[in-house]
Amino acid sequence: MKILHYALGFPPERTGGLVKYSLDLMNEQVSQGHEVVMVFPGRVNFLKKEPYFKFGKRQNIPYAELVNSLPLPLIGNIKNPQDFMKHTDPKIFVNLLESEKPDVIHIHTLMGLYGEFLEEAKKHNIKIVFTTHDYFGISPHPKMYLAGHDFVDDKKYDIWNNIRPYGSKTIKLRTNQLSIYPALRSLVKNIKKTSISLDSLPERINLTTKVDSDFQRLKKYYINMLQYIDVIHFNSSIAKKVYEQFLPNMQWKSSTVGIASNNIYKSGEIRVAEKTIKSIAYIGPYTEEKGFFDYLSLSTKFIAKDSGNKAFIMGDNSSVNYDGVINLGRYSKSSLIKNLKTIDLVILPSKWHETFGLIALEVLSSGTKVLITKKMGVKDIVPENLQVDNISNFSNNINSIKMEQINIPSMQLHTKKIFELYDTTY
Template identity: 40%
Template sequence: MRILHYGLGYTPERSGGLVQYVTDLMGEQVKQNHEVAYLFPGRVNIFNSLTKIKKSKMRISGVTSFEIINSLPLAVFGGIKDPEKFQRKVDHSIYNDLLDDFKPDIIHVHSLMGIHKEFFEVATDKKIKIVYTSHDYFGLSPNPTFYFNGKSWDEENDLNFWLNVSQGAIETKKLKLLQLPFYSNIRDIIKKFKKSSFQKEKHYKNMENEAFSLEDRKLFEELIDYYQSIFELITLFHFNSSISKTVFERNLVNPISSYKILSISNSTILGGTKHIKLDMSKVKKITYIGQYAEFKGFTEFLELAQSYIHKNIKFEIYGENIDLVLPANVLNKKRFSSEDKEKIFEGIQLLIIPSKWKETFGFLELEALSYNCPVLVSEHVGSKEFIPHEYVFKVGNLTKYLNELSISNVVTSFSLYLPTFQEHTKNIERMYIKNNG
């Protein structure tokens, strides 16, 4: 099978779970004797704004790379400042030549960031099946998480939301810096001096539509229609959780004709049968891993720690190399390397994932489970489907929930089977071949 993936690129230029998943999947598909190519938004040419596709150097053995020079902007920080620049037209021949060159049987799209509508139109004209994996909500929302001003807006998604969330968006010319060749070399230096996600988060005053210009309202209405028209060209939606399916169904204008719910994985997840045991009487340390950010539930975790300030339980946080003012019983252990991951997880007595945004999936839970680590997750974590419902708490109810577990000294255990990444890749292949609706 000839498979063309579209994603955000490779490490170190890009990072995160989406990038890891795409690159792992492509590598495994090559091992399973598929012909694989990767299309991604590449460099920005500051001297020539013409969009073109260039064959790039091979980063994964057996995977042909195609780089979009001067792609659409990448709204990786959430929000859109210049809606007209996110729907810029290009000549269909750019993508026609690419598809005539590689001749894919399947196109697997992992994000709408950076890619033009013309790509989907050409593929549809050529009757090539387009599979879309719901890694985030970009396109349904200008913010990939749908989280803004302290809540998820997936149930209140209208023009007013798009206008308001744009208040905190980064200027498009600054977004282009992400795609300059030297950016990955200075990114780690920038991170050393940046504020934490928690410190950067701001709440904005919700304004009525009339507070925005007529031009902005018109442009954002056009942008909403632009992305909705792209989603109409998707052949098969691959939802990685029931949460992502629900959010997409609620926010797509037209009904979904074909979909498959299939959890995802990556090459670092240790497959096989796992045995998880939680004995609250023995828990003396509770752990948080992730961005120090409100949408990740970081504030709720700190509120939990504060409520236990006079009890014999310590808390630790991992995630960002910055200093914060924290409750006295919270130790900031900052970022850890992949080499230390096994040691970290084996030392965790209880991991809490208190996400407030409706995570489409969430690899952190699977990583913990793969090391037989007890984990409690909020109802907004897509991968919650792997664990019994008593390990899932309501958003905003973490402290009460843990108090109830502690008072009763709950002892629970369960077993589960995590597919290997090879098994997952086979499931993806079967999904390509058969449309399940």
């Protein structure tokens, strides 16, 4: 089978769970004897106005880089919605589809993608599968969460009418599509490390019910794109619930399949030995929506409870000055396993309706306990006794957590399920 993936691209230009998962899936598909091509929104060429493709191969994956894609809101929010729904000549997509002749198109994000691409795929009768890595498309913000406010649970305020004050000018968003961006990002991080404290909590702007007609048009633009999807791959019951809540009339075929990773240390049946919790850790970006500040508050109580208790954080290069908390910074697969040997419990206190949360499986596969909030999609796999509504008052009960046996899927098994999804009749 030949699969054409549309994803965000390759490291170091692109980072995050979506990038890691899509590449893991592609590499596994290649290893199983299938043909793969990745289309991704690439650089900006200011000398040419129209989009075009540049072809090549990276990390063993053939690619078609969409130069002059629509803007990517990766480093900020959308401020000028009209820049995100421009039309282009569909001929470049016709040429791509007729030269590559894919059996399936697997969409991992709508960012940077022209609507004409999906229109032409439908005209060519190519099956289109969409994975719900986040909520971009049904929301102008991938997490549907702004400054401490979760719009999924909000029946009064529409995020599309409230995103503009948080937005960045399109020219700023375009900087991450410059060829020098990875080097520039590294230089800035080395020169000036971001310092994070409880004072870093984002300030919320007063919400409004006033309709922002420009953003409502953008909302219709993305919903129209989603109507071309044949099969939707919900990566969790959380993602399924949110998409169906905001798009109740969609008539697509769907399947709920949790995701996997090549970072999983050991798959299959996993059981963690019981032991007293003397060290805890947070893993992920040091951001409010991930529950980072809730973890810092809990860690204070945990450290104060016993002089031998330790609290760690890892996953971000930002500087954190917080009494007693040990900052391990960014990690690799090998350093993660090494660090986890000194940690008894990892706490993932996500506050947004996280579509999955792959780090939970990666940690459990190493033999370390994990405590998650029930807003995380990975709860479909993590035992119920390792799930809480809120961690803020949990410090006194940490040692009451009992570990159950868990079945962690391998990337090979996951890929098999994805091919079953590709074969779904529609």
